[in-house]
Amino acid sequence: MSTRSNIRIQSGNRKFQIYRHWDGYPEGVVPDLQEFFAWNKGRNDDLSYTIANFFYFFKRSAEENEVEQRKEDKRIEEMTGPSWKNPTHLSGILTGYGIVEAQDPEPETWIEWFYVADLDEKTITCYEIGRTDPLVCEHAELVFHSKHPLVAPEKRLLANGIAVVGNKIFEVPSKTTPGQTYTVTLEPVHCNCAGFKYRKTCSHLKAAIAASGEEAVAQ
Numbered sequence: 001m002s003t004r005s006n007i008r009i010q011s012g013n014r015k016f017q018i019y020r021h022w023d024g025y026p027e028g029v030v031p032d033l034q035e036f037f038a039w040n041k042g043r044n045d046d047l048s049y050t051i052a053n054f055f056y057f058f059k060r061s062a063e064e065n066e067v068e069q070r071k072e073d074k075r076i077e078e079m080t081g082p083s084w085k086n087p088t089h090l091s092g093i094l095t096g097y098g099i100v101e102a103q104d105p106e107p108e109t110w111i112e113w114f115y116v117a118d119l120d121e122k123t124i125t126c127y128e129i130g131r132t133d134p135l136v137c138e139h140a141e142l143v144f145h146s147k148h149p150l151v152a153p154e155k156r157l158l159a160n161g162i163a164v165v166g167n168k169i170f171e172v173p174s175k176t177t178p179g180q181t182y183t184v185t186l187e188p189v190h191c192n193c194a195g196f197k198y199r200k201t202c203s204h205l206k207a208a209i210a211a212s213g214e215e216a217v218a219q
Contacts, residue, residue, distance in 0.1 A: 005029060005113035008102060009054070011047040011120055017102040018054065021095060024113045026126045026145060026192075032058075033117060033124055034152040041151065044119055055097060062093045114142055122150040123166075146183045146192050158211040168214055172204040184208040 005024030008017045020029065036057050043049040114127040127142040149166035156164040161173040168187045174180035182204045184191045195202040208214075 003028075003113065004111050005115060006100060006111050007033070007115045007117065009047065009050060009117045009119065010102075011045075011118070014047050015102045016047070016051045017100045018051075019098040019100045021097070024111075026113065029113065029115055030124055030126065030148050031152070033115070034148070034150070037117070038151045044122075044150065047119060050119065058097055059093050062096055113145075117150065119150070124148045124150060144188070144190060146190065147185045148183070160207060160211060162208060162211045164212065170208040170212065172207050175203070186212075186214050 002022045003024040004022075005020045006017055007020060007029070008015055010016075023029070023032075036054060037044055039057060040050060040053050043053060112129055114129060116125045116127075117123075118125070125147045126145040128145050130141045130143040147166075147169060149169065153166060155171070158164060158170075163171045165171050165183075168185060170184045170186075171181045172184050172191075174182065182191050182193045184204050186208065189205065190196065191202050191204045193202050193204055196205065
């Protein structure tokens with residue numbers, strides 16, 4: 001089943017919203033967005049060009065991926081002419097992303113994640129769509145999940161494997177699951193682990209504060 005999401009890109013009082021049909025969870029969307037904004041760095045100050053370039057970047061990536069996949073599958077041995085003009089072979093690039101009206105997610109939609117990429121603040125904020133009944137599209141609300149820099153910076157390592165990845169944003173390794181990390185933000189204070197969701201505090205948050213010497217700012 002697809003994990004559907006909306007991505008809002010905004011600057012000042014202008015905003016555009018993009019629908020992404022698949023891989024809408026933060027582990028998929030945030031790295032993709034950061035890769036795009038790094039590629040688009042010469043135009044990240046211009047919202048109109050950024051939106052146009054967004055579709056070029058992701059549609060071109062989808063085209064290249066599908067061509068390579070079909071070559072690997074030996075479904076086609078040779079493609080003649082501009083490949084993007086052949087929808088029979090490249091039906092995947094005709095879907096995946098779309099433009100939607102820029103508004104908060106409506107309760108009746110099945111969007112599961114919502115992202116706000118702010119070109120002025122240079123941040124990507126992730127929200128999960130919370131519902132009182134997950135089987136009924138009613139009473140939807142935006143639940144803050146995490147905040148990330150628009151372009152991924154080089155990580156600066158602190159003590160105990162903790163890394164600074166943005167302004168008051170940290171990656172903290174799990175003590176129980178090797179290779180697992182959690183994103184901790186100090187402004188507003190948040191961690192995307194299960195413990196923080198229920199207790200509003202956790203060992204990852206405390207570790208980030210201790211390692212960085214920063215102070216947490218409540219929501």
